[in-house]
Amino acid sequence: MTDTRRRLLDALAGADGPVSGPTLADRLGVSRAAVWKQVEALRAAGFDVESGADGYAVRSVPDYGGDAIAYGLDAPYAVEYHDRLPSTNDRARERAVEGATDRLVVAGEQTGGRGRLDRAWASPPGGVYASLLVRPDRPPAHVPIFTLAAAVAVTRACREAEVDAVIKWPNDVLVAGSERKLAGVLTEMEGEADRVSWLIVGVGANVDVAASDLPGTATSVRAEGGVADRRRFCQRVVETFHGLDPDEVLPAWRDHAVTLGRAVRVETPGGTVEGKAVDVESPGALVVRTDDGERTVHAGDCEHLRPADGN
Incomplete structure (x- = not known):
């Protein structure tokens, strides 16, 4: 998407009514012919x-796609x-190497999606598969907080x-x-000891996906009777995260x-930690109360064993 297209979308989305061609041309710093060309592309x-005589106004937006997601994105x-892409994270990494930032890479379908610990991630059509490329002014040790932020979003x-x-x-x-x-959520980064060079926060969400297209342990917004609007879902994730x-x-x-x-039972690089999960502390470590005292787990594969007894 060109910068002109994005600014045109922002101008139309933020207007209370029709916006004239001359007004759009002046606001975007382009010719009226260029405005017309972008409108035709939309x-x-x-x-x-x-x-009409008063200008241009958007009456309806496509269900999904780059322009649809950008329209009204706050x-x-x-x-x-x-x-279709093998992986939105991989594409975002290519963009990072090229020097890009503040970019949202979205795919209608992934053919090689993956989750944590390099597990395969089913990515059929109807899901939201998106990777956000940013360059935060933070040390690498702070990166887990972005993973938690994406989960919240x-x-x-x-x-x-x-x-x-x-x-x-x-x-x-x-x-x-x-x-x-x-x-x-799958977060990847590259950096030096004191700063992050780039950070990619990838999200795979089952939104408008039939239950029959998913593994038995998974479900979707649609299957749960929710509002399966991929465009709005993607926008809200990005807006909330930001x-x-x-x-x-x-x-x-x-x-x-x-x-x-x-x-819980958490499989960590240093062994198994089993006990009751009692807190999470910065930048995203899980605190587990074990028979030998509290353990702070910074990374691992967590399994819920049974409901807590409240003690």
């Missing part, structure tokens, strides 16, 4: 753009859309879509009760967590 992409990211998007979602440490989004998986203050992330994560208070 129409070709499925937008219903009405033109966050400063360029949207790059593909019908996805959980809130699920709840806005009328599905009661919760978070399993550190980044799995589940349906409350059944604990079937709705979404996951708007979260780092100091807000841990309290928000705790509010949505299903892991805290549960008996």
Whole structure:
């Protein structure tokens, strides 16, 4: 998507009524012919753009796609859309190497999606597969907080879509009760000892996907009877993630967590930690109360063993 197209979308989305061609040309710093060309491109992409004596007005937006996601997106990211990709994280990494930043890479379908620990991630059509490329002014040790922030953003998007979602440490989004998986987050980065060079936050969410197209342990917003609007879901994830203050992330994560208070087994690089999950602390470590005292787990594969007894 060109910068002119994005600014045109912003101008049309933010208007209370029709906007004239001369006004758009002046605001965008382009000719009226260029405005007309971009409007025609939007129409070709499925937008219903009405033109009259007063100017241009958007009457309807496509269900999904790069321009549709960018239209009304309240966050400063360029949207790059593909019908199909092996992996949005891999594409975002290519863009990072090229020097890009503040870019949202979205695919209608992934053919090589993956989750944490290099596990395969089913990515059929109808899901939201998106990777956000940013360059935060933070040391690498702070990166886990961005993973937790993304989990919070996805959980809130699920709840806005009328599905009661919760978070399993550190980044799995589940349906409350059944604990079937709705979404996951995969964060990747490159950096030096004192700063992050680039950070990619990848989200895979089952939104408008039939239950028959998913593994038995997974579900979707549609299958749970929620509002399966991929465009709005993707926008809300990005907007919420962008708007979260780092100091807000841990309290928000705790509010949505299903892991805290549960008996857990965590497989870590240093061995198995088993006990009761009692807290999460900066930048995203799980505190587990074991028979030998509290252990702080910074990374691992967490399994819920049974409901907590409240002790």
